[in-house]
Amino acid sequence: MGEATVSPSVAALRTRFGGAILRHQVSCGDTIVYVPAARAHEILAWLKDDPGQRFNYLTDITAVEYRDAERPLEVVWQLRSLARKADLRLKVELDKTAPLVVDSVFDLWKGADWLEREVFDMFGISFTGHPDLRRILMWETYAEGFPLRKDFPLRGHFSRAEQTRQALAANPEAHYSLEELSIAAAYDELPADMKDRLAHGERGRVK
Amino acid sequence: MGLTQPEGEAGTEVSSMSPNWVTTRLDALANWSRANSLWPMPFGTACCAIEFMATAASRYDLARFGMERMSFSPRQADVLICAGRLPFKLAPVIRKVWDQMMQPKWAISMGACASSGGIFDTYTMVQGIDTIIPVDVYVPGCPPRPEGLIYGIQLLQKKIKGESFLDPDLRQEHMVGPEGLFLPARKIDEVSEPFGNSVHQTRSA
Numbered sequence: 103m104g105e106a107t108v109s110p111s112v113a114a115l116r117t118r119f120g121g122a123i124l125r126h127q128v129s130c131g132d133t134i135v136y137v138p139a140a141r142a143h144e145i146l147a148w149l150k151d152d153p154g155q156r157f158n159y160l161t162d163i164t165a166v167e168y169r170d171a172e173r174p175l176e177v178v179w180q181l182r183s184l185a186r187k188a189d190l191r192l193k194v195e196l197d198k199t200a201p202l203v204v205d206s207v208f209d210l211w212k213g214a215d216w217l218e219r220e221v222f223d224m225f226g227i228s229f230t231g232h233p234d235l236r237r238i239l240m241w242e243t244y245a246e247g248f249p250l251r252k253d254f255p256l257r258g259h260f261s262r263a264e265q266t267r268q269a270l271a272a273n274p275e276a277h278y279s280l281e282e283l284s285i286a287a288a289y290d291e292l293p294a295d296m297k298d299r300l301a302h303g304e305r306g307r308v309k
Numbered sequence: 310m311g312l313t314q315p316e317g318e319a320g321t322e323v324s325s326m327s328p329n330w331v332t333t334r335l336d337a338l339a340n341w342s343r344a345n346s347l348w349p350m351p352f353g354t355a356c357c358a359i360e361f362m363a364t365a366a367s368r369y370d371l372a373r374f375g376m377e378r379m380s381f382s383p384r385q386a387d388v389l390i391c392a393g394r395l396p397f398k399l400a401p402v403i404r405k406v407w408d409q410m411m412q413p414k415w416a417i418s419m420g421a422c423a424s425s426g427g428i429f430d431t432y433t434m435v436q437g438i439d440t441i442i443p444v445d446v447y448v449p450g451c452p453p454r455p456e457g458l459i460y461g462i463q464l465l466q467k468k469i470k471g472e473s474f475l476d477p478d479l480r481q482e483h484m485v486g487p488e489g490l491f492l493p494a495r496k497i498d499e500v501s502e503p504f505g506n507s508v509h510q511t512r513s514a
Contacts, residue, residue, distance in 0.1 A: 113391075241398055242434075249432055258432030261499035263494035266440050269397035270404060271489050 107159065109133035111155055111190050119145060119153075130141035136192045142179075142194045143205035149181060150210050157181035157190060163218055165225045167252050177204055177227060196227070206231040224250040241272055324442035327378040336473055343387070343413060344466040352388030352403060357452040366453035374462055383409040384496065387443070388465065391483030392452075394422030395435040404485065405444040412480045415445045415469070417461055420452050426501070427451065436501035440492055443483050 112126045112135060122145065124136040137145050149157045161180040168176075174195040179189045179243070196202050206229035208214045218229040219238040226248035229235055236242055245268070246259045258265060289297065349371075353361055358433065365371045367386050380386035383406045395403060407416070421427035424447045426436035435441060445468060448461035472479055485491050 111479040182460050246432065254393065254432070256431055257503075261494075261498055262436055262440075263398055266400065266435065267489040267494070269400040269435070270441070270485055270491070272398075272401050274398075275403060292499075 107131055107133075107302065109188065111135075111149070111157075111290040114152075114154060115145065115149075118148060121227055132189060132191055134193055135306075136193050139194045139196060139204050142177075142192065143210075145208060146179060146181075146192065146207050147210055149192075152177065156183045156185050157188075159184050159284055160207070160213050160217070161189075163207075163214060163221055163226055165221050165250075167225065167248070168248070169252065171252075174198060175202060175225065175227070189274055205229070206235075208232055226251065241270070241274070245270060249290070315380055315477065339469075339474075340470045340472055344469040347376055347387045347415075347462070347466070347469075348378055348380040348385060349387045350380050350406065352389055352406065353392040353394065354395060354399065355420075355422065355455070357392035357423065361390060361419065362451045362457045363460065365499075369455040369459065371459070371462075373465070374459070376462070383407075384411060386410050387414060388462075389416045390419055390420040390458075391423045391438050393442070394427065394429055394440050396433045397435055398433070399504070400435055403438065404441055404491075408484070412428050412482070415465055416442055417446045417448060417458075417460060417465060418444045419448045419461070420431050420450055422447065422451075430503055435498075440497045440500065442491065464511040482506055 106207055107128050108126065112123070112133060113122050115135060119137075119141070122137060122141045124138065126133060126135045128134070147156045161182050162178070163180075164178050166176040166178060174197055177194045177196065179192040180272070181192065182188070194204055198205070199231040202225070204227065206214065206218055208218065208229075208231065215232070216238055218232050219235060220230065221227050222232075223234055223237040223239050237244060246265075249258075260268070289300070292300070351358070351361060363369060365376070371377075383389075387410075389403075389407060389410060391403065407414075416438075418424045422429060422434070423438050424444075426434050428451075430436070438444060446461045446465045448457055450457050453461070482493065488494070490497065
């Protein structure tokens with residue numbers, strides 16, 4: 103991989119943030135930038151709003167735990183600029199011995215809501231500032247831990263009988279009630295522009 | 310309006326052609342009618358459901374066996390067909406569906422995953438739906454072809470035709486017990502042990 107394939111965003115990031123850009127690498131044609139956890143939100147906000155970057159679409163948030171126990175956990179943000187047709191991957195390394203916490207980017211991209219909930223559910227990484235951080239794939243009373251962590255046994259921590267007992271004791275309707283799913287009930291809490299769209303329909307506005 | 314008897318034709322009297330009564334055992338009559346008018350409750354969770362749809366569609370035509378009508382309400386269903394893998398998250402759901410079905414009722418476990426967990430020997434998967442509800446017929450396969458499911462259904466029909474009102478256990482409801490389990494814990498652990506191509510690992514691995 104030559105230097106030519108490095109995203110031009112890296113140079114812009116180094117100019118703007120200097121030492122906060124720890125290192126970068128190119129993997130399979132994709133540019134990966136490593137930043138400190140404390141600066142991640144600030145850098146992501148700049149990447150989204152800077153007129154030269156315009157990474158307005160958050161493709162995915164995920165995390166990686168490597169087989170090698172000494173390697174840190176990584177949180178990954180995959181960004182895309184729909185206007186510039188450009189991609190960039192941002193990574194943060196988290197020390198496994200410290201609390202696993204990063205800032206939520208829900209305030210930048212609303213789509214981060216469920217992505218961060220999934221990372222929390224599977225890896226146990228907390229996102230500060232997330233409005234509703236709870237499990238999303240596993241049920242909310244799930245007590246065995248975080249399944250995609252390397253110290254999690256494939257069959258789970260509990261015996262099959264205990265897993266079955268807890269599953270049968272679960273009451274799915276208590277957590278996913280009809281009220282929660284009803285748009286009509288939530289109408290009063292919707293933002294004004296969405297109320298307007300629901301009232302008039304969007305069809306006339308699409309050009 | 311209406312039909313009128315044509316002049317000079319007396320019509321055919323049924324009673325002159327065949328007796329209009331028969332004798333039979335009540336068992337045989339009830340079982341015959343039950344076996345040939347099973348209404349399935351399809352509980353399709355995965356790829357087996359595609360084969361189940363193929364079974365119900367015109368080429369294999371489940372209607373030939375009295376299953377013309379899928380019952381999407383458990384209260385009107387006779388046989389629950391679990392087509393696909395069952396995660397623990399769905400275990401209380403299938404249990405509730407089963408409890409809502411009225412007697413007489415039967416269950417078919419379709420495919421390897423529903424019957425044993427299949428390749429999914431993982432933290433999310435019920436290792437056989439018989440740890441959640443009682444099962445009458447297991448259909449092996451991954452997924453079973455429609456012929457396989459039809460064979461399983463015919464086995465169930467055979468079983469139904471052999472039932473007797475005198476059997477005191479026949480219509481007994483097997484509810485979730487006070488310890489919160491349908492089967493004894495020891496039994497669930499035993500049937501959920503790794504086997505065959507399952508990952509061989511200890512619990513601490």
